[in-house]
Amino acid sequence: MGLDNVAVQWPRTGRFYEPVAPAEFVDFAVLAERVPPNAAPAAALADHIAESGTVRATGYCQLVDLVLGLGGVLYATEAEAEDEDPVIDPDGCAWIAGGLERFVAGHADVGTEVTFDSVARVLRKAISSGRLAEQQLRWLEERLAALRDEGGEPPQWSFTLAELSVLASFYRRCAERGFAVYADF
Numbered sequence: 001m002g003l004d005n006v007a008v009q010w011p012r013t014g015r016f017y018e019p020v021a022p023a024e025f026v027d028f029a030v031l032a033e034r035v036p037p038n039a040a041p042a043a044a045l046a047d048h049i050a051e052s053g054t055v056r057a058t059g060y061c062q063l064v065d066l067v068l069g070l071g072g073v074l075y076a077t078e079a080e081a082e083d084e085d086p087v088i089d090p091d092g093c094a095w096i097a098g099g100l101e102r103f104v105a106g107h108a109d110v111g112t113e114v115t116f117d118s119v120a121r122v123l124r125k126a127i128s129s130g131r132l133a134e135q136q137l138r139w140l141e142e143r144l145a146a147l148r149d150e151g152g153e154p155p156q157w158s159f160t161l162a163e164l165s166v167l168a169s170f171y172r173r174c175a176e177r178g179f180a181v182y183a184d185f
Helices: 028-034 040-052 058-068 077-083 090-107 116-128 133-147 161-176
Strands: 004-009 054-056 179-184
Touching: 004 161, 028 040, 028 161, 040 054, 040 161, 054 058, 058 090, 058 116, 058 133, 090 116, 090 161, 090 179, 116 133, 161 179
Parallel strands: none
Antiparallel strands: 004 054, 004 179
16 A cells, blocks of 8 residues: 555545545546657656646655655655645645746756656755755765665656656646645555
8 A cells, every 4th residue: 555645635525535536637638648658657647647646646746755755745744744635736836836847847957767867866956056055965975865775776767758747747737726636645
C-alpha cells in the first residue's frame, strides 16, 4: 500500500471530503498521447489521473520534498498537524505546482532524464546564485547525504521531465479549479 493524492472538493462539506469527478481531469488523456515515446511513465501517470483524479504519490515523495525543501509535502503532514486532516489546500497545490514547474524548467538544460545526481546539480546551481548561498548549500548537502543508504548509495530515481510536468499539471489543475488534495494512505 502506498500514498495516493486524491483531488477533493474544497472546502469539505460535512464530515468527509468529496472526491472530484474524474471528468475534471479527462483531458489528461490528451497529455498521455503527447508525451515522447521514451516517457512511458508520464503517459501512464497522465492516464491514471484522467481515469481517477488521483496521483499515486509514493514514488515522488523524496524528490518533491527535496525540491521544495520540506518534509512530508505530499503526505500533507503540515496540514494534518493543524487541521487533523491530511489535506493540501488549493494554495498548497499552487505552491507544489510552482515548485515543480520551476524545477522542470531549471532541469531542461541538464537533460530530460531526472536522477538523483541531476537533481543535485540543478539544486546546487539554483541555490548558488541566491541569498545565503553557503548556508543553503550546506543544508542541501546534508539533505542529499541523508537520502543515501548505509552503503552511501543514492536513491535510484528515474523520472523524465515529461512525467514531472504531468505531476505539476495535476497540482496546477487542483489549484486553478479550487480543489484540494487528500493524502490517502
